[in-house]
């Protein structure tokens with residue numbers, strides 16, 4: 001039985017007309033993987049469309065693209081839908097999810113609990129980033145990991161490993177990064193492009209959010225909030241809240257960090273972070289969320305105080321503190 005990557009490479013060689021999608025509010029791995037796969041299709045002379053309903057976030061506008069990133073499916077066509085970095089089919093947004101039953105789906109992902117929703121599923125949570133899986137696909141297709149393809153791959157692997165600082169920083173991912181650098185990628189200027197993209201509005205939002213920090217269970221759990229009002233007053237959006245939770249994790253002695261972000265409908269999105277054995281995915285599942293052991297999230301439909309109480313209680317139970 002051929003491996004999933006071999007089967008997907010074979011499918012790509014034999015087929016044409018691909019739609020490439022990843023989760024809404026794309027992070028570096030979602031966008032890096034989407035763009036990298038587009039570069040692969042370009043190199044192979046295939047027809048393809050890149051799609052993300054959130055569009056290309058401004059902080060990635062330096063990234064060389066193989067084609068436009070469509071925010072609507074109008075005018076796109078596809079015989080195959082590639083879904084990247086999505087732990088559940090709904091993560092692609094309602095427009096694409098609605099037509100996913102009518103086209104074969106290739107599901108390439110590294111989230112725990114991915115229900116294998118595609119016709120082809122390559123789901124392996126041992127990969128730190130989907131971009132590392134796309135690199136393996138490029139290797140299988142005998143394409144060199146150079147130029148814009150390498151930059152897109154690096155964007156995914158660097159951001160999903162926290163620039164090679166998280167627990168998922170494996171020898172394999174470091175060796176992949178080393179290979180990209182040996183093949184000509186310049187990590188200094190590229191890291192600067194990836195990281196130095198903040199607006200002063202974002203700084204101001206972070207200041208407001210940091211000032212809401214609460215410590216629970218004697219400092220073992222840290223929690224902060226972003227409200228709609230904060231985002232309106234600083235002229236920022238949801239993408240500016242990414243990573244706030246990672247900084248809460250820096251508080252000394254904290255085992256779990258949580259951020260609650262108010263959505264336009266008044267519900268709260270939560271993001272959880274931990275290190276080591278403390279399982280955030282299990283806590284997120286209590287609210288129908290998901291993710292990885294050390295990084296997970298979901299939604300709570302409640303007012304702020306209720307959402308806080310429920311999340312803190314669940315974290316306390318998850319960490320064995322209550």
Ligand SMILES: [Mn+2]
Nearest residue numbers: 029085130160
């Ligand atoms: Mn990812």
